[in-house]
Amino acid sequence: MTSPPRRRATDTRPIPFPVLIADIGGTNVRFSVQAEVHSPRRDYETVHTHDFPDFASAVQTVLDKTAIMPHALLIAAAGPIVGGHTKLTNAEWLIDPEKLRAELNLDTVITFNDFEGVALALPTLTDDQVMQIGGGESIPREPRVVIGPGTGLGVAALVYGDQCYRPLAGEGGHVDMGPVSDRDFAIWPHIARFHGRITGETLLSGNGLVRIYRAIVAADAARDRGCAEGADVTSAAHEGDPVAEEALDLFFTYLGRLAGDLSLIFLPKGGVYIAGGIVPRLADRLAASPFRVAFEDKAPHRAIVEEMPTFLITEPKPAIAGMASFAILPERFALDLRGRRFDR
Incomplete structure (x- = not known):
């Protein structure tokens, strides 16, 4: 039968x-x-x-x-x-x-x-809609992950099976984050918590960039330029303000860490994609930042993560x-x- x-x-x-x-x-x-x-x-x-x-x-x-x-x-x-x-x-x-x-x-x-909507776009993005930031080749039909700082922090994944793509949406932007480096431990006590927690979105968003900036000012008793929005921090960094420049470097470091953690969860040989309203405007700084170093710092599985490609989505409406x-x-x-x- x-x-x-x-x-x-x-x-x-x-x-x-x-x-x-x-x-x-x-x-x-x-x-x-x-x-x-x-x-x-x-x-x-x-x-x-x-x-x-x-x-x-x-x-x-x-x-x-x-x-x-x-x-x-x-x-x-x-x-x-x-x-x-x-x-x-x-x-x-x-x-x-x-x-x-x-x-x-x-x-x-x-x-x-x-970010489920962004994940739906990943199979059709062309070379002129993305910019690769390190790693190896993207393997077709392997899992992919997208993460994007903006007003909040979006996260989604895309997997292939049974001859079709399935987006996996969630609230991954609200996972906890913790200090790793000595510098983190110095500024972490000064980071303003959100609902009593330090999450991905607490740091990796427009308000998150301001939180990092203010934490550096408090930890170092540094000059405060009164940055109230993420755009204020990026403008100050472009003008050479050392506190704002460090805030951006730490922002990209934390983005790399969380993206690397997601890579350990999904093993996305199709790539990790960065979207959102903040990073595409800072493409040159991203490429020169500690992002990829932090992404790969995943011992004992560094060798696995090093091969995974990371991309910045340059398509304005993914x-x-x-x-x-x-x-x-x-x-x-x-x-x-x-x-x-x-x-x-």
């Missing part, structure tokens, strides 16, 4: 076009429209999350600029998806897909974690690109969309 063919736990139903695609972060919202399967993606102006009371109001800025009325909406949001709803971790919006579908007269709404890839060819991915896909 022949057993029935095994079915993948995935949702490959076609998505009705045109598709409006939104990447919602704690600071910015990026929009794009994929009108048809074979048409070029059309990007729209990025807007600031805090300029609007809710997501539907932000969407209207796009609808006012296009004659295309979307039939579907794909959303990547910076926060955990619980019961279909998403509360942004670093902003006050609550994303309610059923309410959005009714308000915007859509056929379909699908929600993703923001989550948008990932969701567009999913909209065009959903059968390429294994995604269980129960509780995340809402149809008329």
